[in-house]
Amino acid sequence: MAEQNGNLQKEINNIVWRACDTFRGTIDPSQYKDYILVMLFVKYLSDLHRDRYDALKEQFGDDEAMIQRRLQRERFVVPEGCSYYDLYEKRNKDDVGEQINKALEALEDANKKKLAGVFRNIDFNNQHSLGETKDRNRRLKNLLEDFHDERLDLRPSRIGSADIIGNCYLFLISHFASDAGKKGGEFYTPDEIAELLARLVKPESGDRICDPTCGSGGLLVKAAEQVEDGDFAVFGQEINGGTRALAKMNMFLHGIDNATVEWGDTLNNPKLIENDALQKFNVVVANPPFSLDKWGADDAQNDQYARYHRGIPPKSKADWAFITHMVETAVNDGGRVGVVVPHGVLFRGSSEGKIREAMIKENLLDAVVGLPEKLFFGTGIPAAILIFKTGRERKDVLFIDASREFESGTKQNRLSEANMGKILQTYEKYETTEKYSYVAPFEEIKENDFNLNIPRYVDTFEPEPEVDLAAVTQEIEETEAALVEVQSRIKGYLAELGIDGTGGGDNE
Structure with a gap:
């Protein structure tokens, strides 16, 4: 069958x-x-x-x-x-x-x-x-x-x-x-990335699942599929009307008839509102546009939902604005947030650094996963996944460097099931693995000025192998001896042909 x-x-x-x-x-x-x-x-x-x-x-x-x-x-x-x-x-x-x-x-x-x-x-x-x-x-x-x-x-x-x-x-x-x-990156997240993100945040029976930049809805579908008994509620918002229509059809074709997919700008006009406040969700996932310019920073100071109390992201980069919105819409205890971001989010300073520091001090950040390059449509740069959790008990942060493990493709690379499985298993065990993952204590992150650049925590350096000088010397001597023998044979062949092999010609 x-x-x-x-x-x-x-x-x-x-x-x-x-x-x-x-x-x-x-x-x-x-x-x-x-x-x-x-x-x-x-x-x-x-x-x-x-x-x-x-x-x-x-x-x-x-x-x-x-x-x-x-x-x-x-x-x-x-x-x-x-x-x-x-x-x-x-x-x-x-x-x-x-x-x-x-x-x-x-x-x-x-x-x-x-x-x-x-x-x-x-x-x-x-x-x-x-x-x-x-x-x-x-x-x-x-x-x-x-x-x-x-x-x-x-x-x-x-x-x-x-x-x-x-x-x-x-x-x-x-x-x-x-x-x-x-343009493809505006409406679609590669299937294996959507699958990985969904499995990292682990939607459960009874969960409310949201994607505030849902595109054509693939992330929501993958997240919903994790709930085996079908007891979930799906919510999304999309700024492009045509793409929002694709998301609605996607939901119906996957049997998700109760999905709420709103049309509008999530940062400037959030539509998922309940009792004049932002709706709260058990799971929030998104692949927002990377480093969006002119996102509405000038009006953020007066945001009626007070989302930016940790600081206002720069006008030219909305990454932390999207992250802030997602964290603010997670339930206060047990909420899981998974977001795809460019690497600059991990280390850029100024207002972004202050927001990052505040979230780490609030013990919201749970994991940082570095991904390979060329996974996404529209950009060849490598990205990362950030996992946030509300009500965390542990104080450390897991770093995973999965940047070197992928299947190569002509236009794009992709994550195999084995690549995804290794990430998920490492996250589940939450442990340090040589040259792949590291559990960083809060104090170490603090000493690094709350910089989350993955190489600071996961050492993937491969030292050059030691050179055996004696073996190299012997190899050189053997090569030189072989060369002398070859030259001698060539002179012999030339002599048999009556040709002077000393380098002079017969035309002198």
């Missing part, structure tokens, strides 16, 4: 990926991803609806009124004329883009609690993105026909596990991020 599902997964992934040929070379991947992913989602809703209709038809026969009433209670409602199959029938119309827009709007309206705002940021009739009418219609027709492949039948009764659709969605997002280059 696992092999069968694996083959089906690959088949579906490949079919949908080939649908991207409609746009390649004419539209940037960071844009055409929206059209592909929305169409996949609509196809999924349509096949889900078709499956339920067939089941109800078998149950109630020709009682169409009863069937329609029952369909109105389903997980998603698909109004008449709004399914993928309805759109496919309209693929040759001159206004096919407008027809798709109207169907998406009706789908939103029929599922307001779940799909509000999901499709409003995508325009299938956009001349700027899709070209003039003739070209636009041709591309949309091709797109609809690509998804009509009979092997792309996404009915649950056919494919079984709903994970196949969610996995396909993540597969597409990862490939779009790779093709989009620098």
